[in-house]
Amino acid sequence: MKPDLVAVKGKDPYVNTLRAIQELGGIEAFMRRGDRVGVLVNSPFKNIGASVNPDVALAVIAKCLEGGAKEIRYLKDPHRGYWERSPKSGKLATVLKALKYESGDHVKVEIPGGLSLKDARVTKELWDCDVFINISITKHHQGVLYSGALKNMMGLCAFSTNSYFHLGTLKLGWFADLDHLSQCIADLNLIKKPDLCISDATTFITEKGPYGPGKLASAETVVASTNGVSLDAFCCRFLGLQPEDVLMIGKASRNGLGEMKHDRIRIKSLSV
């Protein structure tokens, strides 16, 4: 039986990522030839350990192209110089050339099942994609404590929507109402479930997140799952947290988005 979640430990993030995808059934388990693929990569921050290691993103994108993707949409622009941080970017120049970046246009999406968030303005290109892949980094976040797949979805939103997450209840301060913020994140995840979630837990900040710079930890692990809740419930351990410590994980699970109990997730851990 295929696992729900795969954690691959090894020195090379690119190799770890390829192996994690393979263990979940290969890229063909998630896409067909000719599909448009949207990748949401947490890559806007220049500090080390605050953005996904570019080799992780490159591995996913290369796999999608190999699988016959018609188009790869990069749903949130990376910081300047992001790809050059990878020693593989020269060799994989053709992969990078295939990317189409966001237009900056957002469309309003209703969220009927949302408890705190009833609508959101979301990157237009998300709706043009046949396949949606969420690529997050496991890292510290000074507001919600942990940032991973669920939190990464905020990268799709317009500034006005994200401001509502933080300020909607008129409590003063960007992280003043964590319950509201966490519920909004859980509600946002109702708009579209990723077909595949990957989290980079190779090198990441354990303080001063989401932007850094801060103290780094290295778990040398890439984690993949078809479910963002399960992925976050697993990855928060790298920051010394339990799933119950991270409000948005419980709220997303109660929204019916996935399983957060470790004993109910089929986990496969391996080293390469």
Add this chain to the structure above:
Amino acid sequence: MILSILLSWSIVSFSPIFSQAEEPRPKESLLHLLPLESDLKVWKLDGEPQTAEGIRLFELINGGAEEYVKEGFSRAVMATYRNNEGKRINLDIYEMLTPESAKSIYRKKAGNKGQKVSVGEEAAMEDYYLNFRKGAYQVTLSGYDTRRETLEWLLRMARLVAESISASP
């Protein structure tokens, strides 16, 4: 609705911003605080520096802006330098509303674990980054490795910025 939320939040929560609006003062660009390429030998600016004022800082550094805005943030300039080996150093200069604001944010950013170094009024070097403060400015420089050469450049760039702050009006 969002606009009114933002407006009321910025007025109530960050009264120094409001006070400043009552007594506007002319502002010179922060770009003059960036080290000149001629002083940096092999390091060149990697693209155009980015700037932000007030709450727009959230658009540049997302949730990382929270503490700055809370402590009384005015504006920032951010630049990346690249050398001929492709290595990069990031430089973020934050102008706070008062020297006290800069001191408060410095305490949060630098903590007390780093190695004290001589830059500005107070400075600390950690594994791959350096924080210092001077006057109303808090500055962070970060590299991508812990090599001695990288750390020496962080220190050197930091001192150039500190000198520019001295020369500021």
